[in-house]
């Protein structure tokens with residue numbers, strides 16, 4: 309399925325998804341869901357996908373990921389793919405954090421805020437991924453039926 313259609317489906321399904329999310333989690337869930345849809349979708353495993361291009365010059369950080377994992381491989385596995393992409397990005401983020409800290413820059417992150425919202429953001433990304441994977445699977449089956 310084309311990236312544009314994936315994004316459209318995910319945006320359309322966001323309001324119904326928010327209906328089942330407890331009110332206090334709506335913002336971190338929505339942030340994770342939208343980030344998962346537009347910046348961290350399973351199609352980040354393709355260098356020329358919409359989601360990859362959206363990273364602009366920063367898309368080079370995904371080159372090793374795209375080299376290691378083939379398209380529609382593990383990145384398209386429910387939950388495992390989500391953890392893999394988030395873990396990969398976290399590893400890069402931590403490296404940058406470490407480098408900046410060692411250069412004497414003072415960067416403080418409130419662990420409590422990170423922990424409280426992190427799980428909800430991750431859930432939002434995982435739900436966006438699930439919709440992407442189901443959409444891919446449906447279009448693949450339909451193509452097999454009609455071609």
Ligand SMILES: [Zn+2]
Nearest residue numbers: 350351440444
């Ligand atoms: Zn896909």
